[in-house]
């Protein structure tokens with residue numbers, strides 16, 4: 207295919223919704239299409255075809271994905287032209303069979319496990335034949351700023367009763383070490399300063415690779431191996447989405463003793479009541495969770511902890527809700543995401559007795575959010591007067607001029623707060639020594655220490 211042809215016909219516009227894992231999947235499809243000779247369209251007006259990579263984690267995310275797709279179709283219709291739209295990812299994986307009839311605006315649906323065949327789908331819709339790469343080329347990651355999310359696994363075997371992810375993403379698959387190693391080395395050589403390792407259940411990484419010989423075979427050894435692979439660069443490594451059962455002594459040592467790995471622990475507990483956890487098809491009890499967090503604080507005294515509380519699960523009593531608030535309070539979580547239970551089609555929790563009335567859910571959610579904020583704001587304010595390194599993520603215009611925006615080790619990109627600095631001589635990706643002078647909500651203000 208000549209370049210001239212590609213310019214004239216073959217520009218693909220991408221929209222990605224949902225979490226960082228979807229961004230990584232879009233990067234993979236983009237790499238395949240570029241390797242086959244397609245181009246990326248900077249905006250929809252210049253596109254010959256659009257790909258919407260969708261999220262279906264919650265009903266609201268599904269709605270947002272469908273709205274974004276319909277808005278694209280409308281935009282194309284306003285410009286009086288035909289724009290084939292390919293809907294990829296979680297919505298087709300979850301609702302595949304029903305979609306063609308309900309969304310005639312969409313030309314093709316591609317499930318998550320079909321995304322490596324994206325070139326054939328686009329070829330078919332544009333009526334051309336491009337050479338499908340024999341293997342997935344080096345994935346060209348879209349890295350904005352200095353942070354890159356690196357997917358180390360896909361799918362989930364836990365089947366929490368409220369969650370559709372295992373049905374959407376399939377069974378747990380660890381990404382092989384060689385792929386992870388090549389990607390992190392490449393990212394760091396391009397200037398990335400923080401690697402955020404993600405997956406639905408990162409703690410069990412490697413379990414399905416254990417028989418495959420050399421290289422790391424569990425998360426603790428993976429963290430050490432990633433740190434080793436990126437040395438001598440000054441890089442932060444953060445791991446998200448750990449489950450309580452995954453916190454082995456070896457993993458705690460790897461986080462504590464590997465200088466590049468941040469003492470930032472993300473464990474979405476969802477609840478502390480053993481009765482509610484069991485109904486969620488999760489394990490553990492309040493006592494075990496207390497023990498776990500006490501052990502973590504003993505081993506890593508300066509650690510920061512993020513968690514999740516799923517409020518209003520069917521059967522949750524007022525007392526269980528109050529106990530969860532007390533648990534959050536005494537554990538002193540730095541960051542807590544609070545979600546209100548939403549009955550997701552196809553999950554077991556939909557059929558459980560004891561569905562909670564919306565007004566009760568709303569009241570409990572508000573109480574949990576208030577507590578999460580007061581703990582989070584206090585944790586943020588506790589850093590005022592301290593010094594820490596901050597990665598510069600960007601420069602923003604304010605009423606007074608410009609300021610640098612960055613994040614410290616205790617702030618996960620895209621989830622927690624940011625650090626605001628007076629504009630100085632700094633570029634995105636610089637790591638600066640900063641003294642924090644003030645805080646507001648989850649945000650910190652600081653100045654660069656010479």
Ligand code: SF4
Pocket residue numbers: 362363364365366369370371372406407
């Ligand atoms: S661990 Fe539970 S909540 Fe998380 S993706 Fe797996 S099934 Fe869903």
